[in-house]
Amino acid sequence: MSSALPPDDFERRLIIATQAGLPLVPRPYDVLAEQLGVDAALVKTRLAAMLQGGRIRRIGAVPNHYALGYTANGMSVWDVDDARIGELGEAVGHLDFVTHCYERPRALPDWPYNLFAMVHGRDRDTVLAHVEEIATLLGAACRARDVLFSSAILKKTGLRIGGDG
Structure with a gap:
């Protein structure tokens, strides 16, 4: 169940930065951290807290089955x-x-x-x-x-x- 409190400014910026997907690079949290002007550890910690608190449901890959040949x-x-x-x-x-x-x-x-x-x-x-x-x-x-x-x-x-x- 999600928290009744609205997201703080950092959470809101993090949600906006990730809502279209994580960057497709070897270290996506580092890229997000650079975009947001924070340390990658903070990005990871806050995403984990948002998952635990129910603010976000999941972090995962969404494959394009058609592109992979599964038509x-x-x-x-x-x-x-x-x-x-x-x-x-x-x-x-x-x-x-x-x-x-x-x-x-x-x-x-x-x-x-x-x-x-x-x-x-x-x-x-x-x-x-x-x-x-x-x-x-x-x-x-x-x-x-x-x-x-x-x-x-x-x-x-x-x-x-x-x-x-």
Whole structure:
């Protein structure tokens, strides 16, 4: 849960400096420190505190799967027994070919699915083979499933704040 206090001036400048991504260099915190006029240790400490405090959710790479040759992207959706969704979702999320996995509420009667797992592959057959592996893992706890393939590349960005106040 995030803190109720607004970010201080340094946090705000740090957020603005990083919201489009870290610099793609061997020592990105050094570059940020130079931009902000501080020591790299302070950048690291404050980012860690912002993560711990819930002000930011994560620091991580966001690969462009298409540029890497993974052009078949399938969101597999599953109707999984609610009593086992935590355990099974965790297992699915640990599979090497699943990039993210999460629980969502059903929208009955039209949408019975409560577990979502994104699978990337170089072709649809590969994605479908991975979906079969997930089905085997879920076993009898899975009542229904489907795969929704991407039809377009969408620009992914999070919330942005302006630099002028």
